[in-house]
Amino acid sequence: MYAEQVHDYLRTFFKETDCELLSDEGYMLSVQLTADMDKRIMNRPFYWQYIEATNSPANPARLNLITDRTKVQNQFIGEIIHFGSGRLHQIFKATKELGSFVQMYQQSNDRKMLTPYFCVNYKVSYYCDQTKEVLYSLGINLINGDIEDHFHEFVSQLDLKGNIPENSFCLQYIIKPARALERLDGMIQNIIQNDDHSWAEEAKKRWAKELEVLDFFYDGVEEKPESYEIEKKGLKERFNPRIKVEIINGGLFYLH
């Protein structure tokens, strides 16, 4: 993410979350946070605890964020923010929290019948001493149960709004969203099961090999010292293959 991208991102983010932009010079942003945003990105739970406990007037922070430090002479006028910085990371986290659930309708001027879909964006992570992640965006048609991958790529191109357009009407779903969620979870499980898991086998091999080396070190030692068990535990934590499924976001979509 380059300085400009970071800048655009921040501008969008603060506008979208109703934080007032006090100034915007293209390389520096001055923004008045709302109380909610302050709680999310400023890391000061004690301050807010105090304010709420004493019923004092809150004073949410005002941030001066420098997105391109090459353009400012005095760096002390604000906080330098860039890809990789902690603050941006917090803002990413807030984005995730505030963009989790949607219900969207495809827009049109004509009279249309809208079909309900349910979409979940999954992140599947494979962990051992190495990591790999894959995104799956699964959408299920709530009328006939068809499931498609890359659903997000598809809907993000469409003209969608949070309100149903005039003249259009929605078909009643046949599959309940709760049931649809189970189906998608099952689908993910299926995808994972059919994936190539040689990585896990390789990790187990590395694990076994290192365990063999460790055992050799304590070969012939009758009462193995504590450090042996500690090392063994360390090996397990390092190599034991694990799979994690995380939901990024998802929602209901009514499409032509």
Add this chain to the structure above:
Amino acid sequence: MIIERSSNWREDFIQRFEQDGPWDSWTLYNKSYEIEKMNLIPEFSGLQAPKFLTNIQLLPHQVEAAQTVIEKMNGKAILADEVGLGKTIEAGLIMKEYMIRGIVKKVLILVPASLQNQWVTELNMRFFIPAIAYRKNTPIEHYDVVVMSMDTAKKSPHREKIYEQDYDMIIIDEAHKLKNHKTQIYEFVQSLKKKFCLLLTATPIQNDVFEIFYLVSLLKPGHLGNYESFQASFSTTKNSTDGEKYLKELVNQVMVRNRRQDTGIEWTSRKVETIPIQFTPGEREVYEMIGALKSVSAVFSSSFTMVTLLKEMCSSKEATFLTLNKMIQKCVTNEESEYIEEILAKLMKLEINSKAEKVIEIIEKANDKVIIFTEYRATQAYLQWYLYTKGISSVLFNGKFSKSKRDWVKQLFRQRDQVLIATESGGEGINLQFCHHVINYDLPWNPMKLEQRIGRVHRLGQEEDVHIYNLAIEDTIEQKILDLLGSKIDVFEKVVGDLDDILTRKA
């Protein structure tokens, strides 16, 4: 395999569905997905960290080292680059990569006290890793990345506090301090869980081959066998080249070592000169008298004391005087004290220090900034006075200086004084690329200490050739030290790999 499902998204969704909202912003929904996509780790291999590190110009050998450690060594390694190639950067890069990949969260970094702040600053400013320096009573359970001095860590109650934590990664800087398995710090680290572990040292072997055995056994017990099998296979291989080759191969499976010349960076060269010096007849007489001490009194029967005295005599009469003066108090018979007093009298009468004269000669010829390393504080003070009488300004440095004092001295040396006189302990943690001349006024027993000294000057950023002058007085113990240094370098090169010149190359 067990599939972990984290998040309460499911319950939250059903709730919002039943209550028809509230629904989130479509823009943020899209942004959230984009961020995930951007931060995705698409492959097991390769490094993700560099794109986050906008504050560092990573060098190819550093990236390669990090990749080797992660992909080939499974995250446990000795980083043994030559001094000045950026071991800290490599360690930071590896740590960052594991953190981004979500494999490592809690990290403990053990360093010599003098380097604690430097680590904290580097990690925060360059790697954006929020590390803190451990002080007494720091609640370490609240911090993920803690930088602690080794001396503190090994002691109660700190060690117990560390054992209570569950660290994912342990990093140890200047790891050659763990070469002795009988020390408290070694035992402490041995009992620490090392899921991922990096040991940083430019000098994995300083004196003998067992040091590498203990270091590797800390990292990966069994990799070099157990003590008995190692001793049987390698301690007797002094003449077997096959054994050495095999050992080197094993070591290289857990060690990354970049040499200056492999980095692809153009390095200025090292010009190493051994400069033989002749004692004056007066100095020689005192030296011989000291040598004869052991037959005079039992007080001097310890060979350690004798060696110290002889080395000091090769350094300065001031250093010799201090030690002798302490010893005179231990003498029992009159005969003993008289002999020593005779030495002291002769010592005091000496007017010429042949080595110091040579130093003036070298400084005048260099006509540039010069660093002098000595092992003795008394010599350090004497040299400053002596240089002053010759109109040469100098500033003193030693390892006990605080961070701010170090910076101040460095500043003085850069802007005001021609010479910096440092004691041995000043060898670590100060970088002086603007200087090109190093005088080793007296020689340590350990070649790696010489390498550390030279590394203060000959490191990334040095633009000119570096001149090293090793001073040794002929027909004295210094001659023996030179020989011993030569043979230790030999062991190192056979097991670890070639070294840049420290001593003059043997023909």
